Amino acid sequence: xxxxxxxRHLLARTSTADRVADVLRTHIAxxxxxxxxxxxxxSIATILxxxxxxxxxxxxxxxxxxxxxxxxxxxxAVRELTVRDVTDAYKARLALEAAGLRNAAAAxxxxxxxxxxxxxxxxxxxAREEWSAVATADLNFHRALARLAGSDRIDEFMRRLLxxxxxxxxxxxxxxxxxxxxxxxxxxxxxxxxxxxxxxxERELTDYLDNAEAQITxxxxxxxxxxxxx
Amino acid sequence: xxxxxxxRHLLARTSTADRVADVLRTHIAxxxxxxxxxxxxxSIATILxxxxxxxxxxxxxxxxxxxxxxxxxxxxAVRELTVRDVTDAYKARLALEAAGLRNAAAAxxxxxxxxxxxxxxxxxxxAREEWSAVATADLNFHRALARLAGSDRIDEFMRRLLxxxxxxxxxxxxxxxxxxxxxxxxxxxxxxxxxxxxxxxERELTDYLDNAEAQITxxxxxxxxxxxxx
DNA sequence: CCTTGTGGGATTGTTGAACAATACTTCAGC
DNA sequence: GCTGAAGTATTGTTCAACAATCCCACAAGG
Numbered sequence: 001x002x003x004x005x006x007x008r009h010l011l012a013r014t015s016t017a018d019r020v021a022d023v024l025r026t027h028i029a030x031x032x033x034x035x036x037x038x039x040x041x042x043s044i045a046t047i048l049x050x051x052x053x054x055x056x057x058x059x060x061x062x063x064x065x066x067x068x069x070x071x072x073x074x075x076x077a078v079r080e081l082t083v084r085d086v087t088d089a090y091k092a093r094l095a096l097e098a099a100g101l102r103n104a105a106a107a108x109x110x111x112x113x114x115x116x117x118x119x120x121x122x123x124x125x126x127a128r129e130e131w132s133a134v135a136t137a138d139l140n141f142h143r144a145l146a147r148l149a150g151s152d153r154i155d156e157f158m159r160r161l162l163x164x165x166x167x168x169x170x171x172x173x174x175x176x177x178x179x180x181x182x183x184x185x186x187x188x189x190x191x192x193x194x195x196x197x198x199x200x201x202e203r204e205l206t207d208y209l210d211n212a213e214a215q216i217t218x219x220x221x222x223x224x225x226x227x228x229x230x
Numbered sequence: 231x232x233x234x235x236x237x238r239h240l241l242a243r244t245s246t247a248d249r250v251a252d253v254l255r256t257h258i259a260x261x262x263x264x265x266x267x268x269x270x271x272x273s274i275a276t277i278l279x280x281x282x283x284x285x286x287x288x289x290x291x292x293x294x295x296x297x298x299x300x301x302x303x304x305x306x307a308v309r310e311l312t313v314r315d316v317t318d319a320y321k322a323r324l325a326l327e328a329a330g331l332r333n334a335a336a337a338x339x340x341x342x343x344x345x346x347x348x349x350x351x352x353x354x355x356x357a358r359e360e361w362s363a364v365a366t367a368d369l370n371f372h373r374a375l376a377r378l379a380g381s382d383r384i385d386e387f388m389r390r391l392l393x394x395x396x397x398x399x400x401x402x403x404x405x406x407x408x409x410x411x412x413x414x415x416x417x418x419x420x421x422x423x424x425x426x427x428x429x430x431x432e433r434e435l436t437d438y439l440d441n442a443e444a445q446i447t448x449x450x451x452x453x454x455x456x457x458x459x460x
Numbered sequence: 461c462c463t464t465g466t467g468g469g470a471t472t473g474t475t476g477a478a479c480a481a482t483a484c485t486t487c488a489g490c
Numbered sequence: 491g492c493t494g495a496a497g498t499a500t501t502g503t504t505c506a507a508c509a510a511t512c513c514c515a516c517a518a519g520g
Contacts, residue, residue, distance in 0.1 A: 095329030
């Protein structure tokens with residue numbers, strides 16, 4: 001009887017606003033809604049067949065997730081990530097993932113298993129040359145790292161960071177070349193973790209994140225400088 | 231001309247929903263709205279002289295800040311912190327504040343100065359025996375620590391954590407006895423930071439947070455076990 | 461040519477009322 | 491004491507309206 005408490009959240013039905021937010025979130029993540037696009041309340045409400053008020057509730061959710069920007073009396077727009085945003089978010093990622101590593105000794109075995117499973121998942125996907133699955137596994141790995149910290153709040157924050165960064169990954173031309181090399185580095189970190197050499201794992205992670213950030217921000221500057229003054 | 235960019239946020243007028251959220255946030259922080267209180271849309275909207283729709287927008291904000299809980303078709307209520315919540319939030323605090331310390335060498339002087347200023351502020355308030363100001367300075371100190379990480383996202387997360395924990399501080403009987411001893415420990419951490427001994431500062435911080443968390447959760451269990459089965 | 465008003469049209473901010481869907485309460489019947 | 495059914499209160503969502511604000515184009519003036 002007691003075990004049912006944990007399943008309570010499965011019952012929670014969703015409101016229309018939540019589902020609308022889901023729809024918009026998906027479109028933003030997939031790039032269907034390009035960064036910078038302004039979202040008119042009236043037209044979107046009509047298209048989705050909901051009222052303006054409900055749509056505004058959905059907007060509030062996405063604004064707080066930093067997926068949309070909002071200016072008073074000017075409505076919302078799909079967020080455009082700046083180089084500064086990416087740098088900022090990567091600092092936060094390092095804080096959370098390092099916290100996970102540092103708590104690894106005290107972490108539940110279930111959480112440690114998830115870390116190694118994510119690495120294996122990525123390697124299997126790479127073997128099948130499914131690069132989109134490799135990318136997913138990569139994110140799963142890092143989220144699993146943060147989850148080692150054993151804090152729902154950290155996990156939730158990490159989820160938001162990765163969702164926010166998703167458009168940044170999108171600017172990288174080929175997921176194969178971007179995620180491929182990091183697969184091996186994930187393996188290295190996971191092995192150091194298994195061996196109990198946490199300081200080395202943290203150094204490796206720090207270097208990993210620095211490199212990934214540099215690669216993304218370099219690419220963003222390229223795109224900006226090429227596409228900007230046209 | 232360029233310097234004006236930074237002042238842009240000062241122009242941002244606030245919507246009614248934002249102001250309503252502020253009002254509710256203040257009442258929750260001060261304990262005027264006790265944890266567990268259910269907030270009826272109709273009555274509160276009438277009292278505040280706003281429409282239900284606007285109030286619902288304000289609710290959404292506070293729900294995402296974890297100050298209110300929400301259940302479909304049952305409305306919102308002031309969040310009741312559990313022991314588990316406090317433990318979880320303190321793990322997150324450690325992650326953020328430790329990240330700040332570890333970035334201290336690279337932090338802007340302005341941010342380092344803010345850390346030391348917060349300690350001094352607390353000591354001055356203690357000398358005047360203004361214990362509520364001591365408590366504020368204590369929170370400022372820890373927020374300043376997290377800010378050393380140099381990430382707006384970390385700062386924002388820290389702000390939310392402290393706002394969420396505020397009712398927990400409230401269960402401590404006297405702010406003098408609770409915050410007083412921590413004042414000295416803040417000084418120790420700040421001195422270690424100034425001396426450049428970051429590992430020692432981090433150890434001291436970890437111990438600090440562990441103790442504070444234990445003190446609060448013990449007190450919460452006391453209150454619960456005394457007031458629960460009555 | 462550039463800047464500065466000045467309109468009108470479009471969009472957002474907020475309200476009030478309405479109705480459907482869901483939860484809570486009460487009470488009868490066993 | 492429990493079960494079920496009816497009624498009531500509350501929330502979920504929509505709609506239409508109006509005020510406030512922004513955006514754009516265009517005229518007036520230097």
